[in-house]
Amino acid sequence: MNSLVTPDTEAAVGFGPFVFYPQQRLVTRDGEPLVLGGRALDIFQVLVEHAGAYVSKQALLTRVWPDSVVEEINLRVHIAALRRAFGDGQDGCQYILNDPRQGYCLAASLAPTTDLERHNLPARLSPVIGRDKVLGRLLADVPRQRLTTVTGPGGVGKTTVVLRVAELLLEHFADGAWFVDLATLTEPHQLQAHVAQALGLAPDALIRQLQARRLLLVLDGCEHLLQACRELALRVGASAPGVTLLLSSREALNMVDECTVQLPGLARVSPLELEPQLLASPATQLLIERVGARQQGFAATDRDLVAIAQICQRLDGLPLALELAAAQVGVLGVAGVLEQLEQGLSLLSHGRRTAVARHQSLEAMLDWSFERLSAAEQRVFQRLAVFERPFTLKAAMAVISCSELGVDQLPWLLSRLASQSLVMVEACANGVRFFWLNTTRAYALEKLRRSGQWSLYHRRYLLQDAVKPLHSRPAPPRQGLEQRVGLH
Template sequence: MNSHRDFHGETVLRFGPYAFHLNQRLVLRGDQPLRLGGRALDILQVLVEHAGSVVSKAALIAQVWPRSIVEDINLRVHIAALRRAFSDGQNGDCYIVTVPQRGYSFVAPVQLASQPIPLPIETPCQPRHNLPARLTPVTGRDAVVGNLVRLLPSRRFMTLVGPCGIGKTTVALRAAELLLQHYRDGVWLVDLAMIDDPAQVVDHLARTLGLDTGAPLEALGSWHALLILDNCEHLQDSCRTLIEALLFSAPCLSLLATSREPLLAPGETLLPLPPLVVPPTSALSSVEECMGYSAVQLFVSRARARQQGFALREQDLKAVREICRRLDGLPLAIELAAAQIDALALVGVRAQLDNCFQLLTQGRRTAVPRHQTLKAALDWSYERLSPQEQTALQRVSVFKTAFTLQAAKGVVSCATLQPASLTLALEGLVLKSLLSQETANGISRYRFLNTTRSYALEKLEASGALRTFEMRYAGHIDHARSSDRQMAL
């Protein structure tokens, strides 16, 4: 049976040990329903209706998401879910195969059921969740989202780490959307940015999940669910304790945390989130080539949302690349810069880069306060540093390029920030994703993101000490150059 295009509402299709009730949108194996989401069922119906033929990815997306713009990963995730559902410990490809460069094909024989098949009394419940509605596509994160979707059900506890504005929450929520059908008891976001008291962590979890605050961990013992613990960095110890308890008492829970730094809990799998990719200068001769880089894709997407008819032209490529590079490929910064396109035009956005915190103040009204502007995001991080870490962050911002620990000690150490204390402070700033550390030729150096350095310089200027440490930095540079000249003689 190669085509079922003229099915009526009561049609029941059989393939292998399965029966697909089209009217009830239900797949049974014997009398047991398979847990399949609505999109997966839509995809299955299209493939079964064209059994034996190849259906292209574009055709599947057009039929299943007719009024939405979606990424290929949506389709791949649901195809994988169908294969898992039909695997039974065997090979799910015996039903759905991938035809390289063409699409997918349902290859099992399909027959119309000759007699009605009794339905079970209960049908599967729709997954439960408290995820916010996503208003825009997620750009440039297919690989990391795919890793999360693939690994979370088996790894159980993963932490997305990276600096503020890198998009940790966005990526976590996207993965959660794609995993909705996998968890019987749903997917739940627990936003820990809403509390500051470590003693409130368990109660906040219970309130979010609607559990009895008297014994929430016991209530979760039988749950098969994914919990997203968002913004854990300021409650690291309490989060680590909670995670350890949940992993022990609720063996079917999966946990996805977001944090500026590792939580260091047993069983943690770290997934660092990189910036979006900025095109090299060699790509500037082609609009098509530049649009292959995720930072440019995001900028253009958001610019089009603000300015009807915006189109990237070859003469714009240098300016767009410079904007994305100076903003470190940070999604939040790029989105906020693109939001200014209607007011400043592309040339104006580029011209304002040296004053990036005034440029990036057009907030996203639908975001939580700490994500509405880049400054708010950095304020959130800065306010949770120790006093010594705050002082160190301000002072090392006078370095215009990567610097060694020895150079930092020579420039910024003083009576209030001794060398040993500075070392610990810099290590803390690396852990909290406010500095990065790189090693080349056996020499370790610290490096700022451009946006973070600009923020720290503003703080240093507000403290009244900018001129002092600029002069100390200039003296360090002069001394280094003098030493180089003497070595050359």
């Protein structure tokens, strides 16, 4: 997950029609965001810091790729991308100069500017990795929708994504973008006052004061205040047409005009892939980046890369889980972390001490979700853990139903688990089927084992002819997990 710090204001510099916001790593042209890659932005930031002076190619390579040996062609590629984005050479404008011996120079005259009271967005201290596709979709959809909700399991990086969308759309809204963290709220009646405080408005007149505003309102972590968020969304929609809502939640609001975007884990690849494919995997990149942030000079060996790919698969590409695993590499090494993960999730039970309790670790997030389930939902959640591969509703009904959990209840209960991102859903030739994330199944298995019902439902699972080979989605490696709970 990305580290965040909240500034009071955003210092920025302007040149021509462009404005550069260093904390947001954002460049706009006439108020519209430019699409620039992370390395190009790193290079541009160095050029801004030395505006009017040449920066040698070696200095740029050292600053932008501190732990890697990179060919000069990489630098030229990103410089070319910057020049295209700035329209260098068009209408006589030239912002980036090149001298074969001296390097590159930002020749533009920079003018300081400020972006006061138009946002309260936290500034990122690390890049967003592997989210280009979903960001592209959200950047196109959010301005056209009244309400958009980004959903997904705990730890998948919903906060990071909605914040990045808000950063990139900041100039699209005349009255800015405003971020409201709901994690600390415990009661629904606190919501309106909390939102008003973030916006600097009077709680009793929040909706009236929003009527003439054109802004993006980001509500982060709505899953425990769904009804209050629905009511607020209805009131805002009815009275403040210029306000666009962007939400993050493990569960959608299920409103008629809601656009829902499901956020998956970061893409990962098989450990059998060659080194270039392993290094190109977003999950691998994040894990290496987080280890490197803690261990200066960390360089993954070939053996490390294979183990890192296995860790990324076992942890479903969940950014929070990868961050927590990275924190242990300094003590255990990459291979040691993988070995500990074979024994379950206990390695990930300690994490971010500054976060609220339920966001400090993966186990704490799953505990919080589990405790909010009804007794019947908890029983279904635990018993479904016997399924090693994707399964259908029919298979679930055959294996886990009993006198206290009739087959007529299961469709609704299973849909409830899916809506809360505890069980995942995918389309198949015969409709839909369900599957587990490795991390969530490991947690559910431990719950089932402690309940004393593992043997009963595992035996039913084996005896039923309910689970057929599902070739379109190969089961991920689970040998260590299965040995721990007695599947073999």
